[in-house]
Amino acid sequence: MRRSPGCRWPAHLLPKRLNETLAVKGGQKAVTYPASKHNQSSRWPLFGEAEEKAVLQVVRKPSYGPIGLLESDWKEYFKVPYVKAHYNGTSALASMFFALDLPPGSEIMVPSYTFFATIVPMRLFGLVPVFVDINPRTLNFDLEDAKKRLTKNTKAIIPVHWMGLPCEMDHICDWAKEKGLIVLEDAAHAHGTRLKDKLMGTWSRMSIFSYQCSKPLPAIEGGMGMYQTQEDFDRATTFGHYKVPGVAKDSPYHKYVGSGLGLKLRMHPMAAALARCQLQVLDKRNAMITAQIRRLNEQIVQLPGLYDQAPRPDMQRLYYAWNALFIDEAEAGMSREACVKALQAEGVRARAQFYTLQHKLPLYSEGQWWHHKPLIPELPGSDKANATTISLPVFTSEHPELIDQYVKAFQKVWAHRKELGKA
Numbered sequence: 001m002r003r004s005p006g007c008r009w010p011a012h013l014l015p016k017r018l019n020e021t022l023a024v025k026g027g028q029k030a031v032t033y034p035a036s037k038h039n040q041s042s043r044w045p046l047f048g049e050a051e052e053k054a055v056l057q058v059v060r061k062p063s064y065g066p067i068g069l070l071e072s073d074w075k076e077y078f079k080v081p082y083v084k085a086h087y088n089g090t091s092a093l094a095s096m097f098f099a100l101d102l103p104p105g106s107e108i109m110v111p112s113y114t115f116f117a118t119i120v121p122m123r124l125f126g127l128v129p130v131f132v133d134i135n136p137r138t139l140n141f142d143l144e145d146a147k148k149r150l151t152k153n154t155k156a157i158i159p160v161h162w163m164g165l166p167c168e169m170d171h172i173c174d175w176a177k178e179k180g181l182i183v184l185e186d187a188a189h190a191h192g193t194r195l196k197d198k199l200m201g202t203w204s205r206m207s208i209f210s211y212q213c214s215k216p217l218p219a220i221e222g223g224m225g226m227y228q229t230q231e232d233f234d235r236a237t238t239f240g241h242y243k244v245p246g247v248a249k250d251s252p253y254h255k256y257v258g259s260g261l262g263l264k265l266r267m268h269p270m271a272a273a274l275a276r277c278q279l280q281v282l283d284k285r286n287a288m289i290t291a292q293i294r295r296l297n298e299q300i301v302q303l304p305g306l307y308d309q310a311p312r313p314d315m316q317r318l319y320y321a322w323n324a325l326f327i328d329e330a331e332a333g334m335s336r337e338a339c340v341k342a343l344q345a346e347g348v349r350a351r352a353q354f355y356t357l358q359h360k361l362p363l364y365s366e367g368q369w370w371h372h373k374p375l376i377p378e379l380p381g382s383d384k385a386n387a388t389t390i391s392l393p394v395f396t397s398e399h400p401e402l403i404d405q406y407v408k409a410f411q412k413v414w415a416h417r418k419e420l421g422k423a
């Protein structure tokens, strides 16, 4: 949702709010939606009768059947040749890094602005993360920054589609091809999203999804690995599975069917049953939630100095967990802290959003855990994201009145922004 140049709130709308005292200064709140309905508006996960029935069926007739069925459904949805369900996204990532079969010391480019699981399992196979910055207006992989960090040891690259916004995989894949890098995807936040009508997760040699409870396709806990080749599938599944019907008879890994390699990363069949139900409603629900957020964001990003995590026109994104907005304090004429405080007083569930940057954690500066110690870089884009992001809840059902009240609250705060100034 890009702001078209020169397209701002019509001037007559802002002065109307000027008479109203800000709630932070003792005035009436702009958001009067009842608290219980407000809570309900971002309820997650959305499980209903179908999920209850599916789980009950597993309780009444215990079997691993739902796992194979989920794998079939997933293959059908993504039109990919190989998938393997895992007990979470983290274990699918570990299996994927194992499947790479790269020599120890090989480097993988990865954003620091991500959950630990995109990075830490690399350690188990002697792989070394190269921390790459993000674009603070998309929260996604910054290809220009990656270009500066390429070394002779760099072998792969793993962008993360943060909060359901696809990375620019077309540009990333072009560059990776030129440099001979393997492309992977962490699609833990991006179930059913697309770039140029191609599903995220299918842009790369291997990708993973998470079904953890907060995710866009929740099964309470669970994950999926997706592979373009039989070889990757064989190796990834052998890492954490000892009974895999799909491992090719002539594969060097076939002899390990029966023993595996020491881990058991099988998904719980109840989670698989839940995930199957959720997959059926995924596209419709993504579209409904996206329409809600768009209705809100398209109005509020007209305010000076306020931006959102904008998709390119050829992207089909989803929203989950947070609706990320960005404030340019100079342009807005107030600090993020003052703005958030005023919005909260109006009843908006806004937060000054901070996300832990992995490269700043002790694990990465202690050489004992790594084949060679990762470089700890300066990542100004990631720091800027943490200094400028304001997150709003994602409305997971239709609440037009609440959205109108949020818009009113933003207008009101912006109309008073000069007096709010700094926090």
Ligand SMILES: Cc1ncc(COP(=O)(O)O)c(C=O)c1O
Residues within 6 Å of the ligand: 088, 089, 090, 091, 114, 115, 117, 118, 160, 186, 188, 189, 209, 210, 211, 212, 222, 223
């Ligand atoms: C970007 C990202 N990748 C991977 C994972 C790991 O998924 P799981 O929680 O299913 O292990 C998460 C989970 O939060 C995540 O946010």
